[in-house]
Amino acid sequence: MIGFILRRVLAAIPVLWIVITVTFGLMHAAPGGPWNALNSRKLLDPALEAAFNHQYGLDKPLYVQYLNYLGNVIHFNFGTSFEQQGTGAAALIMQGFPYSAAIGIVAFIFAVAAGVPLGILAAVKQNSWIDHTSLFGATAGYAIPSFVIGIFLLVIFGVDLGWVSILWNGSWTNYVLPSIVLGLGPAAFMARLTRATMLEEMHHEYVRTARAKGLRGTVVIVRHVVRNAMIPVVTVMGPTIAALVTGTIIIEEVFNVPGMGHLYITSIDARDYPVIMATTLLYAFFIILGNMLVDITYGLIDPRIKTT
Amino acid sequence: MAVVGQATTRDRDVTTLAGELRGKPRGLWSDAWRRLRHNRAATAGVIYIVLICLLAVVAPLIAPDNPNYASPTAQSNTPPIWSAGHDTRYLLGTDELARDELSRLIYGTRVSMAVGIVPIAIITVVGLLVGLTAGWAGGWIDNVLMRLVDAVYAFPAFLFFIVLATVLRDTGFGRLLGGLVMLFTAFAIVGWTDMSRLVRSQVLSVKQREYIEAARAIGAPTWRIVMKHVLPNSLAPVIVAIAFGVPSYILAEASLSFLGLGVQASVPSWGSMVFDGFPAILGQPAFVIMPSLLIALIMLAFTFLGDGVRDALDPQAMQ
Numbered sequence: 001m002i003g004f005i006l007r008r009v010l011a012a013i014p015v016l017w018i019v020i021t022v023t024f025g026l027m028h029a030a031p032g033g034p035w036n037a038l039n040s041r042k043l044l045d046p047a048l049e050a051a052f053n054h055q056y057g058l059d060k061p062l063y064v065q066y067l068n069y070l071g072n073v074i075h076f077n078f079g080t081s082f083e084q085q086g087t088g089a090a091a092l093i094m095q096g097f098p099y100s101a102a103i104g105i106v107a108f109i110f111a112v113a114a115g116v117p118l119g120i121l122a123a124v125k126q127n128s129w130i131d132h133t134s135l136f137g138a139t140a141g142y143a144i145p146s147f148v149i150g151i152f153l154l155v156i157f158g159v160d161l162g163w164v165s166i167l168w169n170g171s172w173t174n175y176v177l178p179s180i181v182l183g184l185g186p187a188a189f190m191a192r193l194t195r196a197t198m199l200e201e202m203h204h205e206y207v208r209t210a211r212a213k214g215l216r217g218t219v220v221i222v223r224h225v226v227r228n229a230m231i232p233v234v235t236v237m238g239p240t241i242a243a244l245v246t247g248t249i250i251i252e253e254v255f256n257v258p259g260m261g262h263l264y265i266t267s268i269d270a271r272d273y274p275v276i277m278a279t280t281l282l283y284a285f286f287i288i289l290g291n292m293l294v295d296i297t298y299g300l301i302d303p304r305i306k307t308t
Numbered sequence: 309m310a311v312v313g314q315a316t317t318r319d320r321d322v323t324t325l326a327g328e329l330r331g332k333p334r335g336l337w338s339d340a341w342r343r344l345r346h347n348r349a350a351t352a353g354v355i356y357i358v359l360i361c362l363l364a365v366v367a368p369l370i371a372p373d374n375p376n377y378a379s380p381t382a383q384s385n386t387p388p389i390w391s392a393g394h395d396t397r398y399l400l401g402t403d404e405l406a407r408d409e410l411s412r413l414i415y416g417t418r419v420s421m422a423v424g425i426v427p428i429a430i431i432t433v434v435g436l437l438v439g440l441t442a443g444w445a446g447g448w449i450d451n452v453l454m455r456l457v458d459a460v461y462a463f464p465a466f467l468f469f470i471v472l473a474t475v476l477r478d479t480g481f482g483r484l485l486g487g488l489v490m491l492f493t494a495f496a497i498v499g500w501t502d503m504s505r506l507v508r509s510q511v512l513s514v515k516q517r518e519y520i521e522a523a524r525a526i527g528a529p530t531w532r533i534v535m536k537h538v539l540p541n542s543l544a545p546v547i548v549a550i551a552f553g554v555p556s557y558i559l560a561e562a563s564l565s566f567l568g569l570g571v572q573a574s575v576p577s578w579g580s581m582v583f584d585g586f587p588a589i590l591g592q593p594a595f596v597i598m599p600s601l602l603i604a605l606i607m608l609a610f611t612f613l614g615d616g617v618r619d620a621l622d623p624q625a626m627q
Contacts, residue, residue, distance in 0.1 A: 015462040022463055026475045143611035145559050147566050148600040151582065155593040166590060246466040250563055265567060268474045276474070280467055287464045 119194025350616025439507025
């Protein structure tokens, strides 16, 4: 058991390393450094540019910069932002992180709490109107991109009805739409998947046996069937977490949330390397962490997997 | 000494009876095709997709105006025809650079279709090559290829698109075809991994079947076994992957363009039209709604089609 968990944790480290290396390589392959970003207003005197480069260590050979960066990352030092002099990249991210985290967590809870029961209900009442409407709703929620749904809802509730503000004013109403819209796609996906796995389980022999034994009603069957049907659903939570994490980038742009995603986009525009790298790493870290936790959970709930 | 008439009648009966017994040819693909045709949502999806493809092809003939240049007499941000202050020359209004909205929406079909089809084509070819090789050869070739797949797969796809788009946007390469070549490359680099894994697992299971052993026993060369037996029998999940892959890349391009990171500024893509129209959302939400609606519809169409294809090819349903 401990060995299994340890193996999963260790397997995540090379993945993180790949992300760090690729991001570093790509960042430094980009044309236009932070001092002459092509859409920037700043045009520096060459001597000044050389001084800045020296100060930030940008004139050292690439592999030296890479090793320095690697060493810093291990010590959780992500450097200072180029754009906002003197502020650490990590500090900037931490400003925006709470908003993104709040929306992401609520979205995840919504996705599971709305998607799974809906899928179970649809499977149990197969081919009823409940099934058909929820299936259609789930397909629509899954197929239509989140920013499209977000924009529709923003226009309806923000522009036409005026119930929520377009701009961020810190009240709890600002969190409602982004969380729901972010969680809607995963919720729809979970509903569809849960329904499919439930249907598959319900056709298995043990269900017939349980019914023949006289076990009472749908409730008990649901308790048996649901447990087994949940296994594929748990495996899909890894990609769901990944989708939620990267989805916040888009949702924050739609709803003007002052979170990490918005910081990410502005730092990309400004070629603010330290912030770009730090944010990319943080996103990748959460995705990898999510996958790892899901892997471990899957190993815990399915006794057949523990041996791998 | 059969009576001719009687014999003929009997012959006809026998032929007809045998014909009925024989029936129409049935096999894996015709069964699947029949199931797909009966799926109404999937059929509706196909019709819509074909319409959009046609629109993409004949766009220059249908679009009333040039999507990239504003006519000197046009005003920017003219509202569409159902709002006050509209201009009858521009049915759906003009955007913030005074370009005709309707024409841009029509030309947007080209970008969406291109982004849907080209990466998938590349990914399918590469995925089949890698998957067939890894699955059939096994051994160290399989190991090396799968390690490579794992390494590429490790990087979260959307983050990779963003980082790559950021890096390449301002280079010459990034400007080819208005940024489309860069998008094709990014999608292809990320997408071949899934396809390879899919093909490889199919090949591994097909490899065990008896007809492969039989083919080997009669001395068929490897390439013929792979091409004539392994490949066709591995295609079902590939087709489903294609059906679901196309909308995922349309979505990726729309999302990236919405963030300002996809196609170059001048290219009329629905995603970038949402990006352009977003600042005016309070005053004129129509400019944001229209391209969003088109994105939603094409995604729905492909999802219905993908569902239909998957249900049609589902081995369980075939029993």
